Amino acid sequence: xxxxxxxxxxxxxxxxxPLTVKCTYSVSGNPYLFWYVQYxxxxxxxxxxxxxxxxxxxxxxxxxxEFNKSQTSFHLKKPSxxxxxSALYFCAVRDIGFGTNAGKSTFGDGTTLTVKP
Amino acid sequence: xxxxxxxxxxxITVTGKKLTVTCSQNMNHEYMSWYRQDPGLGxxxxxxxxNVEVTDKGDVPEGYKVSRKEKRNFPLILESPSPNQTxxxxxxxxxxxxxxxxxxxxxxxxxVL
Numbered sequence: 001x002x003x004x005x006x007x008x009x010x011x012x013x014x015x016x017x018p019l020t021v022k023c024t025y026s027v028s029g030n031p032y033l034f035w036y037v038q039y040x041x042x043x044x045x046x047x048x049x050x051x052x053x054x055x056x057x058x059x060x061x062x063x064x065x066e067f068n069k070s071q072t073s074f075h076l077k078k079p080s081x082x083x084x085x086s087a088l089y090f091c092a093v094r095d096i097g098f099g100t101n102a103g104k105s106t107f108g109d110g111t112t113l114t115v116k117p
Numbered sequence: 118x119x120x121x122x123x124x125x126x127x128x129i130t131v132t133g134k135k136l137t138v139t140c141s142q143n144m145n146h147e148y149m150s151w152y153r154q155d156p157g158l159g160x161x162x163x164x165x166x167x168n169v170e171v172t173d174k175g176d177v178p179e180g181y182k183v184s185r186k187e188k189r190n191f192p193l194i195l196e197s198p199s200p201n202q203t204x205x206x207x208x209x210x211x212x213x214x215x216x217x218x219x220x221x222x223x224x225x226x227x228x229v230l
Contacts, residue, residue, distance in 0.1 A: 046218040
């Protein structure tokens with residue numbers, strides 16, 4: 001079975017400081033990895049994804065994430081946090097193998113990011 | 118504007134009263150899916166559809182039905198709602214294939230008394 005772990009329920013950072021939201025995954029085959037953001041009373045919005053190629057992927061709003069195959073991680077990062085980045089962040093994995101979970105997206109439980117002025 | 122539209126956004130109902138949450142997308146996506154979001158449990162998939170007339174169970178299908186008669190629409194039906202179906206529901210769609218990201222609706226908050 002595939003799974004995603006976001007070990008921190010809450011991440012607090014000061015505006016202007018770098019931020020990291022952690023994600024580790026488990027799949028039987030090769031993964032496609034995604035980050036989504038959810039603002040209050042809104043649906044999830046796509047931020048970025050890793051499909052293949054460069055391990056460092058860049059996405060919307062200045063976010064980036066690094067795929068680390070050996071550590072099975074896909075941490076979300078931003079060099080300088082903004083108050084407006086405060087939201088709920090979800091990591092998701094999609095197994096691209098040939099097992100029963102092929103093509104299915106599995107989401108982590110989410111991490112609430114709070115950026116304080 | 119590309120979007121996934123859900124209705125109603127908010128609904129309070131009583132146990133046993135059938136209800137339908139509609140979902141419509143204007144992006145010509147083949148794949149559509151329903152999720153429920155509960156505190157501490159993230160998003161869990163209820164049902165999904167790979168194309169018209171093709172639907173399959175997700176992780177938590179009990180108590181729900183779906184249909185996919187048209188490509189753009191994917192309604193979620195609760196035949197006899199119960200309080201444990203009180204949740205925030207999201208419809209999502211994407212293109213066929215493994216690399217596409219999901220496009221989500223704004224969510225439907227359902228309370229079953």
